[in-house]
Amino acid sequence: MGNKNKIEDPVNQFLSGARSRVQPHDIDMLVFGNEAADLDSVVSAIGLAWVLGNGKKPCAALPLIPIKRDDFRLKTESRWVLSQTGIDAENLFFLDDVLPLDTLMSRVRGFALVDHNRLANGFSKYEEKVRLIMDHHEDLKLYPNALRQIEPVGSCATLVGEELINGSGRGAAGKIPQSLAALLLGTILIDTVNLDPNAGRATPRDHAVAKHLQPITGLDTDTFYQGIRAAKSDISEMNTRDLLRRDCKTFRFNKVSCTVASVPLALEKWMVRDMGLAKGIETYAREMQADILMTMNTQRTPEFSRGIAVFCKSPVLFTTISAMLASNLDLEIIPPPQGFECGNVHFFRQGNLSLSRKKLEPMLDKYFSKLDWPGKTHPQRCIIFF
Numbered sequence: 138m139g140n141k142n143k144i145e146d147p148v149n150q151f152l153s154g155a156r157s158r159v160q161p162h163d164i165d166m167l168v169f170g171n172e173a174a175d176l177d178s179v180v181s182a183i184g185l186a187w188v189l190g191n192g193k194k195p196c197a198a199l200p201l202i203p204i205k206r207d208d209f210r211l212k213t214e215s216r217w218v219l220s221q222t223g224i225d226a227e228n229l230f231f232l233d234d235v236l237p238l239d240t241l242m243s244r245v246r247g248f249a250l251v252d253h254n255r256l257a258n259g260f261s262k263y264e265e266k267v268r269l270i271m272d273h274h275e276d277l278k279l280y281p282n283a284l285r286q287i288e289p290v291g292s293c294a295t296l297v298g299e300e301l302i303n304g305s306g307r308g309a310a311g312k313i314p315q316s317l318a319a320l321l322l323g324t325i326l327i328d329t330v331n332l333d334p335n336a337g338r339a340t341p342r343d344h345a346v347a348k349h350l351q352p353i354t355g356l357d358t359d360t361f362y363q364g365i366r367a368a369k370s371d372i373s374e375m376n377t378r379d380l381l382r383r384d385c386k387t388f389r390f391n392k393v394s395c396t397v398a399s400v401p402l403a404l405e406k407w408m409v410r411d412m413g414l415a416k417g418i419e420t421y422a423r424e425m426q427a428d429i430l431m432t433m434n435t436q437r438t439p440e441f442s443r444g445i446a447v448f449c450k451s452p453v454l455f456t457t458i459s460a461m462l463a464s465n466l467d468l469e470i471i472p473p474p475q476g477f478e479c480g481n482v483h484f485f486r487q488g489n490l491s492l493s494r495k496k497l498e499p500m501l502d503k504y505f506s507k508l509d510w511p512g513k514t515h516p517q518r519c520i521i522f523f
Contacts, residue, residue: 148316151187152228155199159235165189165196166268167245170293171253173386173398174204176365177293179215180324181251183224184297185271187317188305189249198249199230203257206231211375211383214327217368221361222319232259242266252293255279257387258394271296275499291343292328294321298346318353321346323365331362337491370401370437377417380407381432388498390505393429399494403436404444404484409474415482418448429454433487433494443487444471455483461504466492 170178247268330336385398449455467488
């Protein structure tokens with residue numbers, strides 16, 4: 138898209154207008170996804186903010202990307218999709234665009250959560266502001282006074298798409314903007330592995346929304362999907378620390394604080410690429426003040442595989458969680474390459490390929506809630522990278 142089209146695009150105009158109102162006006166609804174700021178969270182926040190701002194009872198809605206603006210360089214798939222759909226990333230609103238956070242929160246009347254249903258650490262003290270939840274993860278039953286739409290679909294973008302298709306937030310023209318349709322379509326495709334039935338992620342609702350959006354976009358879905366997938370896998374310029382923080386979420390299980398991330402690189406390749414990987418993991422654990430740090434890695438070619446690395450500051454914690462992980466993930470030790478020092482990090486192949494971050498989170502929550510381990514009365518920090 139040329140600059141003229143970008144300027145005239147209604148979604149760009151909406152985002153630019155929402156940003157310009159931040160300083161002088163109150164915000165009715167701050168819309169944001171999880172702190173991993175993956176494509177689903179970014180697009181669902183934009184989409185739901187559009188719906189709320191252009192519905193029958195429009196409100197002042199601001200989509201927030203809950204990371205620092207500079208860290209958006211690590212979100213390669215989001216940047217690519219925005220560029221392909223003509224959305225200017227300069228119009229997005231990031232966590233550090235207003236500092237301190239309390240300054241922004243003092244003028245926010247309510248939160249709308251997308252692609253997650255538990256506030257992360259930085260927002261947890263504002264839980265009384267949660268008014269609306271739209272998500273596709275397991276319902277953790279928090280914020281009982283909030284309106285909630287938590288459905289087992291492949292992508293949160295599907296739920297936003299349904300709102301648009303049903304007529305909410307189409308605006309004065311009565312049509313779904315082409316750029317917004319493309320954003321939502323691309324997100325659904327990447328979250329459902331191009332609607333592949335063998336991947337087990339797509340539901341009939343994902344198929345229905347994608348089928349409705351595709352003619353609006355005029356895009357070839359296979360080509361679009363392959364482009365997003367290539368962008369998401371582009372980690373060529375990222376070092377180990379970048380990979381550890383590029384796609385992470387933070388949870389608190391009982392007294393255990395867990396940061397969960399995604400690394401699209403086979404663990405065996407990562408070990409060869411960085412012979413100091415174990416030291417890098419331990420260093421990042423200290424930086425995050427983590428008692429437990431795990432990395433779970435994925436590779437899609439030539440065939441899909443998963444791997445997991447586990448570091449525990451306390452041997453007791455490793456003993457405690459290793460049996461649970463081994464039984465659920467079907468782990469096999471990865472022999473280190475010659476000259477590789479493992480230190481206190483344990484590297485495994487994951488035999489249970491179906492166990493994703495989305496599925497593991499409630500398992501960890503349940504496990505730690507029932508666990509009675511030494512030092513339980515003292516908060517521990519657990520960092521988990523998938």
